Amino acid sequence: xxxxxxxxxxxxxxxxxxxxxxxxxxxxxxxxxxxxxxxxxxxxxxxxxxxxxxxxxxxxxxxxxxxxxxxxxxxxxxxxxxxxxxxxxxxxxxxxxxxxxx
Numbered sequence: 001x002x003x004x005x006x007x008x009x010x011x012x013x014x015x016x017x018x019x020x021x022x023x024x025x026x027x028x029x030x031x032x033x034x035x036x037x038x039x040x041x042x043x044x045x046x047x048x049x050x051x052x053x054x055x056x057x058x059x060x061x062x063x064x065x066x067x068x069x070x071x072x073x074x075x076x077x078x079x080x081x082x083x084x085x086x087x088x089x090x091x092x093x094x095x096x097x098x099x100x101x102x
Contacts, residue, residue, distance in 0.1 A: 012056055014049060023086070024048045027055035029065060047100065054096040064092050 012027075016037040019026070025035045025048040033052040039045055058064035063074050071078045071085075073092050083090065088097050 012053065025052045027052040027059070029059055031056055031059070050100050051096050054099050055092065058092055058095065 012031050012033050014033045014035060016039075017034045019034070019036040019038075023036060024039060024044075025033060027033055033049060033056070035045060035048055035052075039048065055064060065072045066080070069080055071080060071083070071090075071092070073090075078090070087093060
């Protein structure tokens with residue numbers, strides 16, 4: 001389990017919350033997952049969870065981290081202001097998309 005996470009990170013807590021349009025889900029660095037509450041299709045929910053669990057794994061491995069200003073991937077800093085978050089070409093997204101079925 002992740003440092004300081006009070007629960008089993010292989011089965012992260014999942015919360016359905018208000019999110020901005022176009023944002024499906026997010027993996028938090030406290031090992032929780034939030035999903036856009038407007039997603040109603042169970043298949044899509046499962047897919048979002050599967051994708052976000054890979055980001056949790058990346059954080060557990062120490063490859064991925066972030067703060068309000070930057071995303072850190074394998075020691076390299078990416079400015080959040082100058083990136084399109086969730087873009088499939090970002091290295092941490094590439095891995096997550098490659099490891100999920102669709």
